[in-house]
Amino acid sequence: MINPTLLQAVASLAARRAGEHVLANLHRRGEVNAISRTDVKHKLDVEAQETALGVLLSAFPDHAVLGEETWDKPLPESDYRWVVDPIDGTINFFHGLPVWCVSIACQYKGKSVAAAVFAPQLDKFYEATSESPALCNGKAIRVSETDRLDLSVLQTGADKWDLGEHAFKFMRKIAEISQRPRIYGAAAVDLCLTAEGLTDGYFESGVYIWDVAAAGLILERAGGRCTVMREYGGYRMSFLGTNAHLHDAVKEKIAEIL
Numbered sequence: 001m002i003n004p005t006l007l008q009a010v011a012s013l014a015a016r017r018a019g020e021h022v023l024a025n026l027h028r029r030g031e032v033n034a035i036s037r038t039d040v041k042h043k044l045d046v047e048a049q050e051t052a053l054g055v056l057l058s059a060f061p062d063h064a065v066l067g068e069e070t071w072d073k074p075l076p077e078s079d080y081r082w083v084v085d086p087i088d089g090t091i092n093f094f095h096g097l098p099v100w101c102v103s104i105a106c107q108y109k110g111k112s113v114a115a116a117v118f119a120p121q122l123d124k125f126y127e128a129t130s131e132s133p134a135l136c137n138g139k140a141i142r143v144s145e146t147d148r149l150d151l152s153v154l155q156t157g158a159d160k161w162d163l164g165e166h167a168f169k170f171m172r173k174i175a176e177i178s179q180r181p182r183i184y185g186a187a188a189v190d191l192c193l194t195a196e197g198l199t200d201g202y203f204e205s206g207v208y209i210w211d212v213a214a215a216g217l218i219l220e221r222a223g224g225r226c227t228v229m230r231e232y233g234g235y236r237m238s239f240l241g242t243n244a245h246l247h248d249a250v251k252e253k254i255a256e257i258l
Helices: 004-023 043-059 090-095 165-177 187-195 209-221 247-255
Strands: 032-035 040-042 064-067 080-088 101-108 111-119 124-129 153-155 180-182 201-208 225-233 236-242
Touching: 004 043, 004 080, 004 101, 004 111, 004 124, 032 043, 040 043, 040 090, 043 064, 043 080, 043 101, 064 209, 080 090, 080 187, 080 209, 101 187, 101 209, 111 187, 111 209, 124 187, 124 209, 153 187, 165 180, 165 201, 165 247, 187 201, 187 209, 187 236, 201 209, 201 247, 209 225, 209 236, 225 247, 236 247
Parallel strands: 064 080, 153 180, 153 201
Antiparallel strands: 032 040, 080 101, 101 111, 111 124, 201 236, 225 236
């Protein structure tokens, strides 16, 4: 296997270049390819992914790259797969909210071994490998020590695939079991905030691999735990990530209604 430190350096370079491209073009946040009540397909999503791919494929031309903007295209055979979300939190970005990021993971035989999450407007750069601690802006981070659900801050999101009762039953459950629920609108940022110990956990009933592949590794390397609660195909899943103390309790409560 390629040294994870090398893979992480390439992931970080790709995330930084993509994030800096988006940051330099904030004045273009209204430029979209498609928009609906539940989603935005942004021109800068495409440009940021192309920027990241330029770095990744320059370093590793034979590796597979799964990008959010091109997820339905066939991938080459490779033990290595890069998973790229060029702008996680696109709706936040479109509206001018600073909670968005670039997320890049390298997976070896299906398991994330290197990760970078860059949130430029939050001035946060998260990194990790499967063999090293999680970092934020170069400093080691650690999950919270919260061990009571009723004193926890748990993040979630409303699944855009079903805006009826399904979308809110999980939000209701999170509100019932935690001290406060939070929705920030960018899964990778949510998981990294948990890794940093600023929140205690995150659950979403419908999220994609490019949302969690990098941040999930960062959370685990910060002492947290992650579980794919259910897989739906098309790279979509229900995903839970929390500190180590709360994981089993939150998992049990969510499983009751999943």
